[in-house]
Amino acid sequence: MNTIRCQIKQVTPFNDAVYQIILKPEIAFDFKAGQYLCVIMGDTDKRPFSIASAPDSEHIELHIGAAVSESYPMQVVKRMQESLQNGTSIEIEAPGGDAHLRHESGRARLLIAGGSGFSYIKSIIEHQIALQQKIPTTLYWGCRTQDAMYYETIARQWHNTYPWMNFVPVIEQASAGWDGKEANLLEQLKSDFISLNGYDIYIAGRFDMVGTAREVFRTMGVEEDHLYGDAFAFIK
CATH class of the missing domain: 3.40.50.80 (Nucleotide-binding domain of ferredoxin-NADP reductase (FNR) module)
Structure with a gap:
């Protein structure tokens, strides 16, 4: 996976447990529908989330389930909120995962x-x-x-x-x-x-x-x- 810096464009709650995150990568990267990225929280702390947007999208969309009791994803949401407020960027690693769409299959x-x-x-x-x-x-x-x-x-x-x-x-x-x-x-x-x-x-x-x-x-x-x-x- 490649390390890519991203600007946070939007952090919006869908409801009281799921947040929509919109990222703008500094450089475009190729991925397959159904792959994920990892948000880099620390040198050995990289947290995976599915990419909700389709390939060739200008922005990257994430849906992060982060109920109050689930600190692991909520920590990521809070990091995103802070970066949006401060105008700073975050780093991701992408793309990852083998469970992508087999678009050539006719089944x-x-x-x-x-x-x-x-x-x-x-x-x-x-x-x-x-x-x-x-x-x-x-x-x-x-x-x-x-x-x-x-x-x-x-x-x-x-x-x-x-x-x-x-x-x-x-x-x-x-x-x-x-x-x-x-x-x-x-x-x-x-x-x-x-x-x-x-x-x-x-x-x-x-x-x-x-x-x-x-x-x-x-x-x-x-x-x-x-x-x-x-x-x-x-x-x-």
Whole structure:
């Protein structure tokens, strides 16, 4: 990975637990949809976050899940806020990760996001749109509440705009008028699919969720050579 200095252009809370960060790299760098970068907090302290923007974007977008109890990501958000206020820059290392979009594959795609894991999926879908691909793609996004589904509007817009795109929103605690599924994300997937054979599957979210998902998918005929998620490099 390359070390790149970035200016902080924006730090905006989506809700009380997820922040949108917009970075402007001093030099452009190439990356693949679905890769990540590391924010350099210290010589041996480099923290990875999925790149939410598609390749060839002028700015780099991050979605950082940073609830008050989660000091690890919140420390990064605070560093970004201080840099924005002071007009200073931060350093990143990029790009990283092997769970990028296999855009040359013609297999149907199943994209699975838990919470702010949507950032990884957003890069992939926006790149598919830029490539004008029409491969059947289904996105499952699971959150605890509707408020936590911070980019619900854009996901529904994809669903309504592109015939090849199917968005299935899943929340655990639904209120009146909710237009989607009310369930645990993995339980909903088990209910909706008899077999996962034949799919390219991309997944992001909390490591414990991704690890559990892989065990569930093994009972559903998943082809692990076509199961992509950077978490798997850390939870072998």
